[in-house]
Amino acid sequence: MNSRAPNDRLRRDTPVAGQPSTEMWGSDAIAALLRDMDIPYVLLNPGSSFRGLHDSLVNFLGNERPQMLVCLHEEHVVAIAHGYAKVTGKPLLGIVHSNVGLMHASMAVYNAWCDRMPVILIGATGPVDAAKRRPWIDWLHTARDQASLVRGFVKWDDQPASVAAAFESLMRARQIAETAPMGPVYVCLDVSTQEEKLAAAPRRPDPSRYRPPPATHAAPELVDRAVQSLATAQRPLILMGRVSRDVASWNARVALAERLNAKVITDLKVGAAFPTDHPLHAAPPAIFLDPAAVKALREADVVMSLDWVDLAGTLKQAWGTGEVESRVIQVSNDQTMHNAVSMDHQGLPPTDLYLSCAPEPAVDDLLRALPSTSSKSSRVTTRTGVAAAAPVALSKGPITIAMVAQALQHALHGSDVCLLHLPLGWAGEMWHFRHPLDFVGSDGGGGIGAGPGLTVGGAIALKGTSRLPVSILGDGDYLMGVNALWTAATAGVPLLAVICNNRSFFNDEVHQERVAKVRSRPVENRWIGQRIDAPAPDLGMLARAQGLDGIGPVTSADMLQDALVDAVRRLKSGKAVVVDVHVEPGYNPAMAAGVTRGHG
Ligand SMILES: Cc1ncc(C[n+]2csc(CCOP(=O)(O)OP(=O)(O)O)c2C)c(N)n1
Numbered sequence: 001m002n003s004r005a006p007n008d009r010l011r012r013d014t015p016v017a018g019q020p021s022t023e024m025w026g027s028d029a030i031a032a033l034l035r036d037m038d039i040p041y042v043l044l045n046p047g048s049s050f051r052g053l054h055d056s057l058v059n060f061l062g063n064e065r066p067q068m069l070v071c072l073h074e075e076h077v078v079a080i081a082h083g084y085a086k087v088t089g090k091p092l093l094g095i096v097h098s099n100v101g102l103m104h105a106s107m108a109v110y111n112a113w114c115d116r117m118p119v120i121l122i123g124a125t126g127p128v129d130a131a132k133r134r135p136w137i138d139w140l141h142t143a144r145d146q147a148s149l150v151r152g153f154v155k156w157d158d159q160p161a162s163v164a165a166a167f168e169s170l171m172r173a174r175q176i177a178e179t180a181p182m183g184p185v186y187v188c189l190d191v192s193t194q195e196e197k198l199a200a201a202p203r204r205p206d207p208s209r210y211r212p213p214p215a216t217h218a219a220p221e222l223v224d225r226a227v228q229s230l231a232t233a234q235r236p237l238i239l240m241g242r243v244s245r246d247v248a249s250w251n252a253r254v255a256l257a258e259r260l261n262a263k264v265i266t267d268l269k270v271g272a273a274f275p276t277d278h279p280l281h282a283a284p285p286a287i288f289l290d291p292a293a294v295k296a297l298r299e300a301d302v303v304m305s306l307d308w309v310d311l312a313g314t315l316k317q318a319w320g321t322g323e324v325e326s327r328v329i330q331v332s333n334d335q336t337m338h339n340a341v342s343m344d345h346q347g348l349p350p351t352d353l354y355l356s357c358a359p360e361p362a363v364d365d366l367l368r369a370l371p372s373t374s375s376k377s378s379r380v381t382t383r384t385g386v387a388a389a390a391p392v393a394l395s396k397g398p399i400t401i402a403m404v405a406q407a408l409q410h411a412l413h414g415s416d417v418c419l420l421h422l423p424l425g426w427a428g429e430m431w432h433f434r435h436p437l438d439f440v441g442s443d444g445g446g447g448i449g450a451g452p453g454l455t456v457g458g459a460i461a462l463k464g465t466s467r468l469p470v471s472i473l474g475d476g477d478y479l480m481g482v483n484a485l486w487t488a489a490t491a492g493v494p495l496l497a498v499i500c501n502n503r504s505f506f507n508d509e510v511h512q513e514r515v516a517k518v519r520s521r522p523v524e525n526r527w528i529g530q531r532i533d534a535p536a537p538d539l540g541m542l543a544r545a546q547g548l549d550g551i552g553p554v555t556s557a558d559m560l561q562d563a564l565v566d567a568v569r570r571l572k573s574g575k576a577v578v579v580d581v582h583v584e585p586g587y588n589p590a591m592a593a594g595v596t597r598g599h600g
Pocket residue numbers: 423424425446447448449473474475476477478502504505506507508
């Protein structure tokens with residue numbers, strides 16, 4: 001992480017001090033443990049099911065560490081925590097109301113699950129003891145098994161029935177969430193446990209004794225076999241998948257590829273994993289494989305996956321239904337997550353050698369075992385910051401996403417930037433990544449509406465660092481999640497979101513076009529049921545309405561460069577800024593082919 005300036009703190013609502021008291025309530029004890037856990041923020045949307053805990057966070061802890069950040073929708077509670085984890089690798093706390101709050105939050109939990117990102121979500125239930133329920137509302141907001149709403153996509157859940165049990169539950173929740181593969185966890189607190197009066201402060205566990213286990217390593221003989229296979233390969237290739245944001249690990253991956261002279265493919269679904277302008281980087285990063293990546297994969301005699309998302313599907317893009325002719329080394333411990341309600345475990349890849357661990361320990365072990373004299377190529381990458389780009393020419397013409405990328409790079413040239421989200425029409429060649437925080441990856445579960453929340457979460461993590469938080473979002477994604485941005489405005493979090501506004505849920509126009517062609521029906525109708533254009537929502541005004549700066553709409557190329565230079569100036573002065581840019585609809589060919597591939 002870059003050095004932090006003193007302005008990393010968010011704006012905080014300060015409670016007045018009450019009368020000194022020795023009284024203690026169940027939720028005070030739970031809040032005290034949350035303080036011990038040393039997590040800076042708790043995201044929430046209020047609800048009576050956790051009014052006891054809410055009071056304790058304000059009046060017992062003074063709204064500090066954890067500091068409350070209010071969200072306008074529970075989906076953002078989780079999306080913001082998810083965005084923070086993508087930058088830091090660490091969980092924030094979220095609290096959502098019984099039943100209905102959790103239902104709102106559920107899509108974002110799913111995204112965090114598929115993205116293998118830690119979030120500690122706390123919920124609550126009306127009195128488990130039916131005799132204590134208020135008429136009507138307590139019954140609506142109590143469930144027989146509330147966690148069942150999300151159990152299919154959390155790593156662990158619990159409903160502790162006492163303060164002591166809640167202590168243990170929270171310790172276990174954090175330990176499990178932070179153990180690789182990481183993921184969201186859910187702890188549901190009974191309202192009666194929170195509101196019970198305690199005779200004395202219970203002894204709390206020491207969180208430092210409940211840390212996640214250190215990373216496990218593959219057995220030495222398996223590492224030896226992998227070294228043998230890679231060192232003797234003629235054309236090795238590494239698929240760099242879910243890896244950490246750690247710079248030392250980034251350098252280790254570069255050293256490994258160089259020592260093996262292995263080609264590398266990276267993925268836009270996950271964060272930057274390898275310098276995209278390195279000579280060994282074989283093809284632009286993409287959601288679906290670029291043709292150059294398919295070629296490199298088919299030519300490889302040994303393919304090593306470092307926890308690549310969907311290894312089977314990727315091999316299928318290269319080899320079709322035929323036999324995969326490369327020898328496949330899989331480095332992943334993702335199998336421990338493979339019992340979700342969804343099929344996010346993807347297809348089962350052929351695996352000739354299986355190292356069941358996370359990429360980082362495997363890369364370190366391989367590097368130690370490979371003699372450095374075996375280096376077949378060497379190159380040190382030292383450049384950082386956004387690459388130089390010519391300004392976008394002044395013309396009255398339409399704007400493409402590629403022009404937005406170019407103009408933004410021109411405006412940001414030389415700054416360290418973290419791209420916190422990219423739109424579906426993005427193409428990998430539009431921007432080079434040279435640092436693990438240059439790009440943090442996609443939403444994980446394909447749940448549209450996550451972009452704004454992920455942006456706010458990433459921006460919270462970056463506040464006070466020298467790295468600028470920037471997102472480029474689709475208009476559909478923005479409009480579904482737009483009120484996540486209010487949390488950035490109220491907490492004083494700078495960010496820049498540029499909306500590639502094609503006035504459409506365009507992804508689905510591509511699908512309708514395909515169906516129309518297959519059925520010999522008019523493709524001209526593909527827009528019906530998709531366009532967001534009559535009226536076209538004013539995206540800048542939606543930002544201004546929430547206290548952010550809103551620029552636009554930027555409707556022709558001659559307006560673009562100045563608008564983005566202005567936006568970057570405002571970002572650097574500490575503002576949260578949205579720019580509405582009207583772009584031509586269109587996807588790159590690999591993306592268009594990938595999204596519409598037949599179901600048969
Ligand atoms: C919650 C949710 N609803 C619907 C979809 C289906 N869907 C996939 S992409 C997309 C369109 C997104 O629109 P936008 O962000 O404007 O990007 P564009 O397709 O226009 O490039 C939709 C509706 C989804 N993935 N998630």
